[in-house]
Amino acid sequence: MQRTRLDLDRIRAARKVIDPVFLDSPLYRCEALEPLLGCAVNIKLETANPVRSFKGRGTEVVASQLAGSDSRAVVCASAGNLGQALAWSSRDRGLDVTVVASRFATATKLDRIRALGAKLELVDGDHELARERAAAIAQYDGIRLLEDSLDLETCEGAATIGLELVPRIDPSSRPAVLIALGGGALATGVGYVLKTLAPAVEVICVQPLGAPALTHSWHQRRVVTTDATNTIADGVAGRIPIPEVLDDLLLVADDAVLVQEASIITGLRMLLDHAGLVVEPSAALGIAAVLEDRDRFAGRQVFTIVCGSNVDLDKYRGWVSL
Template identity: 80%
Template structure:
């Protein structure tokens, strides 16, 4: 394969510094989903850990490097999951963590960031404004800025998921990956292309936050003025050029899905897999729902990437009746 910024040897080394609690997550075939989807479906479950998302795989690598170098302070912008993960990883290594987030971020995510001991600064804007503010704080205070997807450690930490998927081969032929900033997609995609190139790598993004997908399709950075999606974890407007360059080498396709399909995917994962997930984690199921013919007869792996969701919003999305069905 052509070279990305990622390195397979470094990805293998990353496993040695990531707390084992985030590694070797469950991967299992979920036959209960299959009659409605028309294909074999396996779930890679990245929610059964202290921060309920895959993000700590990357922040464990970042925090380990910072601690080794004697750094004591770090700041990041986050829609919620990265902030929780950095707070958890930093707390265990004596780092002073500051998280900048939108005032409109999911309350449950913000509460958890505070509970993990990080400082939290809120901005009156979206995630891109939080990124700008985090950069300003880092420059003002002379501390490390962690930029999700741009910092290679976040991508290579996420890529350890790919190593675990490769170990399970050859049972699946397609992997569906939520696409936001790109750390998960480029990380897992790099490993697939390097070690299992026959596996099709398909990225999935909401129609209401299409910037990275449009950029992938046009092979150049495409920005949007706003986002409109319940999938807050992937709601970026300004793709990072270096990450797009990697994505162009690691993704076979990038698709957009409707909000109603995301909600239907969340409901299916609840009703048939017993999983409470945030909208970003249902993107893979949404992609199958929207194009059953494409995936018919295949064995799909979908990465369930997070479960930090506001309880009231979740009830509205999947419906009170759905919560009580047996």
């Protein structure tokens, strides 16, 4: 494999500074889903932790570095999960955290950011406007800007998930790992580890049809932006891919696919009914991908990373009751 920005030694070192509460998350074969999907479905559950998403792995690395530095203030833009994770990782380390988010973000996520002690600033726009505002704050105040997926700590923290997947992969079973694609930290991090240590795995990124920028960029091998997004999967609803992330993704992903909203909703219902899991739409993207292309995955060992469960319950009830 050609060289990416990531490094296996740094990823292994990250495990030593990440709070064990985020490590070795449940990984199990969900036999109840197999008759419905036609493949051996393995769930990597990244919601059984204090911030209910995989983001804590990366923010633990960032916060541990900041705690030992002269600068103890940090700002980030977040759709909700990164902000919660950064606030949680910083709270006991005495760091000053500002999170910029869209005022249209999931209220549950925003409330949790406040409850964890971070300063929350809301913007009248989408996540890309929040990114611009966070960068302006960092420059004006002279503090650390944490950019999800661009900053290697977020990618290499997420990559520790890959270290936990590798021992369970059966190369003879035509294995595939389905990874939700948003900013790209999860996909590039996990994908790098898999391609380095388990090259037989097919790494497939999954994005909503209503937020396709990074998928289009992967297929066209250049940054493709969109003017708007339209998806219930708010955690992956970016419009402007980061060039460095795309460069990495082109080296570690075997494919990038788009799925329809109806499939995401069906995936949410299936995870509830057959796995007992209440998750956010981004976490159902892997199941949605299998639903839309059953023949591709028939009889294979399939892993899906259930990446978050911070969901607006009123909206969730509406989705799963349809």
